[in-house]
Amino acid sequence: MFTRRFLLGAVAAALITPAAVAQEIPVFFVTDGTAMSGYDVVSYFNGDAPVHGLPKYAIVWKGAQWHFANAENRDAFERDPRAFAPQFGGYCAYAMAHGSLVSTDPKAWQVVDGRLYLTHSPEIEAMWREATAEYIRMAEAHWPVILYEQ
Structure with a gap:
């Protein structure tokens, strides 16, 4: 049923599709x-x-x-x-501290040392404020990896 040409084409498509379909963040x-x-x-x-x-x-x-x-x-x-400009591209700073890209609510925010940080929701903002300095450090480590290596 499947010809050799069909199988080779399917394998080639499977190999190049992720790169071709991958979208930049x-x-x-x-x-x-x-x-x-x-x-x-x-x-x-x-x-x-x-x-x-x-x-x-x-x-x-x-x-x-x-x-x-x-x-x-x-x-x-x-x-x-x-x-x-908001830190971490305006993505949720708390989620970034955990290595994830998550949308933000512009009403859930904090300015720390002259830098703007946004979070996903007021509830997440409350969690963020419990250990802001630590979360900033963690997010700063994840941001370049998430932005440039996905």
């Missing part, structure tokens, strides 16, 4: 192409609750669209995006 967690679910990342550093950005103040950085509440926040981000 986006550097930043995005929802519909927008980082931070549309929240203004600079607003996390202003001492108040984070606010949604507006498309009219959007820019594209690292393949994601970033929205800002006003021109001042947009301009601050453009001057130094790494100062405001």
Whole structure:
């Protein structure tokens, strides 16, 4: 029934399919192409609750669209995006500490030493806050491996 050519073709396809189908992990967690679910990342550093950005103040950085509440926040981000961008690409910092990529809730966050960390939910954020320094250390070890070796 199966010809030799068919079997060789099937084996070849099986060998190359994982590499061909493998998708790159986006550097930043995005929802519909927008980082931070549309929240203004600079607003996390202003001492108040984070606010949604507006498309009219959007820019594209690292393949994601970033929205800002006003021109001042947009301009601050453009001057130094790494100062405001969330750690671990905006993926859940707690999950990253355990070697996993998990989506985030932009309302579950913490700024530590001038860096923004997001978590999956308020419940996960509470667990994250129990040992933040240790989880940061663990996540920093996992991030390059997850980002570049999957």
